[in-house]
Amino acid sequence: MTNDPYALATDAAIALRSATGVDSFDVALVMGSGWVPAADAIGETLAEIPVTDLPGFTPAAVAGHAGRIRAVRTATGASALILLGRTHLYEGRGVEPVVHGVRTAIKAGVRTVVLTNAAGGLRPETQKVGEAILISDHINLTGANPLTGATFIDLTEVYSRRLRALVREVDPGMAEGVYIAFRGPTYETPAEIQMCRTIGGDMVGMSTVLEAIAAREGGAEVLGISLVTNPGAGLVGEPLNHQEVLEVGRATATRMGELLGQVVSKL
């Protein structure tokens, strides 16, 4: 097996084509924790395989992160690749496994990448638990970057204005916000949450930003959506618990699946 991550993604895309019988994909959706049930509303399943059937994918390390890839045909005839679960930087395998799914999707023809996540809310004054928020921009505090060398790519519009406007055609009331990513796996301290508010964050999590950068490098348009599962530490209420985060995600998943299905059909 190659140790060039781009060649590995090409190999995975070839294996993906033969495993699913789909020649080229239009859109990829990465379903974060709690978002997996939303996948069912996006279209008719053509094939589903464990990610570990493809070169370069690592088994899911955390409960609630399924680690499967589904090929779907939408009502409008588009082919979608749904990644059920993702690899996180906090798993300690480095940055390449984190972005391998997005790179594979792009090698398989994808020009649109939808990244979903479960996030902490930094603005309990205006946000509700269970609310889905469009990501307008990000602040990458993971300390990592999927690119190396003199790849000075522009990140002025990582999260496409056009795609955000498409979502608002379906759900005009959806708010936008800036997503801050930490490496994890710990949740933030109350002081870190205060810092996030001060520097302009609206949501906080442990994913998405590296995949978004890899997608932009690959020339894809990116849509990001956070599901607010709880307020950040110290803002209000009880301390955080991973089980609660998963449960809140499940409750809104169906509604989000319908929204994503409608958005994908407008691409």
Ligand code: 6GU
């Ligand atoms: Cl409060 N922080 C982080 N980093 N990730 C989260 C979260 C908080 N809530 C859900 N996911």
